Amino acid sequence: xxxxxxxxxxxxxxxxxLFSFKESLEESNFQVFQVNWEPPAGGDExxxxxxxxxLNS
Amino acid sequence: MFLKGIxxxxxxxxxxxxxxxxxxxxETEGVLEAAVVMGTKENKEIxxxxxxxxxxxxxxxxxxxxxxxxxxxxxxxxxxxxxxEKLLKESKHKKEENIDEYSARSIEGAVKQIPGINMAxxxxxxxxxxxxxxxxxxNGLNVMLFSDNVSLKKxxxxxxxxxxxxxxxxxxxxxxxxxxxxxxxxxxxxxxxxIGIVAASGTGLQEVSCIxxxxxxxxxxxxxxxxxxxxxxxGGIMFIEGIKALAEDKETKIIVxxxxxxxxxxxxxxADIIVKINKPIVAILLGGNSEAIKNAGGIPAKTLEEAALTxxxxxxxxxxxxxxxxxxxxxxxxxxxxxxxxxxxxxxQKYIRGLFSGGxxxxxxxxxxxxxxxxxxxxxxxxxxxxxxxxxxxYKHTIxxxxxxxxxxxxxxPMIDFSLRNKRILEEAKDPEVAVILLDLVLGYGxxxxxxxxxxxxxxxAYDVLEKEGRYLSIICxxxxxxxxxxxxxxxxxxxxxxGVIVMKSNAAASKxxxxxxxxxxxx
Numbered sequence: 049x050x051x052x053x054x055x056x057x058x059x060x061x062x063x064x065x066l067f068s069f070k071e072s073l074e075e076s077n078f079q080v081f082q083v084n085w086e087p088p089a090g091g092d093e094x095x096x097x098x099x100x101x102x103l104n105s
Numbered sequence: 106m107f108l109k110g111i112x113x114x115x116x117x118x119x120x121x122x123x124x125x126x127x128x129x130x131x132e133t134e135g136v137l138e139a140a141v142v143m144g145t146k147e148n149k150e151i152x153x154x155x156x157x158x159x160x161x162x163x164x165x166x167x168x169x170x171x172x173x174x175x176x177x178x179x180x181x182x183x184x185x186x187x188x189x190e191k192l193l194k195e196s197k198h199k200k201e202e203n204i205d206e207y208s209a210r211s212i213e214g215a216v217k218q219i220p221g222i223n224m225a226x227x228x229x230x231x232x233x234x235x236x237x238x239x240x241x242x243x244n245g246l247n248v249m250l251f252s253d254n255v256s257l258k259k260x261x262x263x264x265x266x267x268x269x270x271x272x273x274x275x276x277x278x279x280x281x282x283x284x285x286x287x288x289x290x291x292x293x294x295x296x297x298x299x300i301g302i303v304a305a306s307g308t309g310l311q312e313v314s315c316i317x318x319x320x321x322x323x324x325x326x327x328x329x330x331x332x333x334x335x336x337x338x339x340g341g342i343m344f345i346e347g348i349k350a351l352a353e354d355k356e357t358k359i360i361v362x363x364x365x366x367x368x369x370x371x372x373x374x375x376a377d378i379i380v381k382i383n384k385p386i387v388a389i390l391l392g393g394n395s396e397a398i399k400n401a402g403g404i405p406a407k408t409l410e411e412a413a414l415t416x417x418x419x420x421x422x423x424x425x426x427x428x429x430x431x432x433x434x435x436x437x438x439x440x441x442x443x444x445x446x447x448x449x450x451x452x453x454q455k456y457i458r459g460l461f462s463g464g465x466x467x468x469x470x471x472x473x474x475x476x477x478x479x480x481x482x483x484x485x486x487x488x489x490x491x492x493x494x495x496x497x498x499x500y501k502h503t504i505x506x507x508x509x510x511x512x513x514x515x516x517x518x519p520m521i522d523f524s525l526r527n528k529r530i531l532e533e534a535k536d537p538e539v540a541v542i543l544l545d546l547v548l549g550y551g552x553x554x555x556x557x558x559x560x561x562x563x564x565x566x567a568y569d570v571l572e573k574e575g576r577y578l579s580i581i582c583x584x585x586x587x588x589x590x591x592x593x594x595x596x597x598x599x600x601x602x603x604x605g606v607i608v609m610k611s612n613a614a615a616s617k618x619x620x621x622x623x624x625x626x627x628x629x
Binding site for chain 1: 117119120121122167168199200203204208209210211212214215216218219221222223224225226227228229230233237241245246247251252270271272273284285286287288289290294325326346347349350353354356550551591
């Protein structure tokens, strides 16, 4: 795969974060799917660090 | 003074939504200061500095929403909390409009659920953003990473992986791009065409693409890389990959490179690649070494406007000298206008005050000013000796970038929230030594939807102050935007002119007019 291949495809987008980015793309008739994202591990940094260590081990 | 705080557990909102709620609460009668933030360590630090960290907030988590208000009288508490609750309810409603029970909760989930996804826009808090971007790349997605505060190490890791997989990794801290016609994040509505852009500078990309569109040209792709890409640490990984991709793209006939000065090793890589490309390449490296570009067969430009006009000339098959002639004629007009303005300015008024929302526009303006007058004071100066001691107060000739971190902590970017700049416009107008106020106005998606409503009353107020004091000063503004942008550019221009603003068609033209005025009054 090369970057130029993307230029020949229809853009299909997911948005993780600010809703306004989804809304403005929809105004321009692009299809955008919002991910219902929330900070992992409920935003608890200690739990998150432990999870990362587990996944990397 | 009275401090009141509440915690809403498990109510997650994005930062811009919360900043806008904060702004609305702050504007409520009786509120001295307000903050609505998620309970992250960084936000608690900000609250501590503003003396708004109440003991109840000690053990909150990132997913806890904190509301805290400084109120003039205790009796107003209930009324203000009700306002905050109402604003939160409206935002929650908006959240529900965008997300339903079937929405994927992760990138992996979305990729499984929706076939054909090929791009992820990521704008979550910096400490999570790098990991999310890697998940997207590993799932075969191209990435537009808007978030900042992602480590250099992570950026290099992401870009190396993306390069290996043939994916675009735009950012971190990438504010704008146009891919396959889609305006991503803070982008303008630009005509389609044969000019491709690679930019390590957000407002630089916006200014160039808008001028191209206004002059009848069009954009094939506009790739953003984030400003750090061209520094030594990242080594231009995505800038180079972007150039290669445009070189291979059938729709792209001309390539424009936009950047602040790249590191010399990166510049060498850029020169080495453009020498091999059989397409015209125009480069604006704001203050960078243009010889290297010229020697590699590229066309160096001195301003963003010049880069755009050169590209359009080539695209239309015209002789480059034609636009050069047009620019010369414009400069004559600018000189005449400067003479007229200088006549209205009193003795003792001598300084420029540039108040910018676009970082690259601020840089361009400083560079043009340096050529005519010399270095200016700034929070982001070209010459480190000219760093403002106090960024909140101008000194002699000052041009500030209000989008820099010191101005944006806990506040939306000045392209969205005009309150800080408006306050400063009034302060500068009251200063009897100021002769010129130079502004930028960046339109497009993401930017303030009604900038004229924010800016015009302040301009009128500034001119009222000046009239009372028997003074005049030139307020000069350029608009980065197109007629197709969601804001009504024509109306904005008309309203600004009516209020007394001199509206110029590019940041370079606005800066040149300002410089000419300062030069003339300095010679008198």
